Amino acid sequence: MNYITILPNLLIVTMPDKVKYFMWxxxxxxxxxxxxxxxxxxxxxxxEKFTEIAAMEKSDLGPVLEEDLFAWSRTQAGLRSRALRRGAVCLPKSR
Structure with missing residues (x-):
């Protein structure tokens, strides 16, 4: 399995029997x-089981996206927070 991200809004997942892609x-x-x-x-x-496999692909994706949606919505809420410090991110110097 390979994950390919094309910023800012495309994720491609390649597998031997399929390619799945997500676009925001x-x-x-x-x-x-x-x-x-x-x-x-x-x-x-x-x-012989392609119809069954395709249906399973679609139904298995729902719970994963539900978890992601929760994380995305909480991230967005945090970005709208008045407590969020704005500006450049300062990383500690490596030693």
Whole structure:
């Protein structure tokens, strides 16, 4: 499995039997849309259980995205906080 990130909004996941990609599209300063698609080679599509595998791919993604959505929403809330320090991030000097 390989993960390829193309900043700022594309994630590609490659596997021997499929490619899955995620694209986040901004809808405004506080809102975005997520699209997920799968690409299957003909050899996978010709398999006897392809319909079952494709349905499982889709249903298995829901719980993962639900966890991610919670993390994303909390991050956004933190970015809107008045307590957030603004400006450049200062990292400690390495020794």
């Amino acid at each position: 599209l901004p809808l405004g300063p506080q809102k975005s849309s997520l699209g997920v698609s799968w690409l299957f080679p003909q050899s996978t599509r010709d398999g």
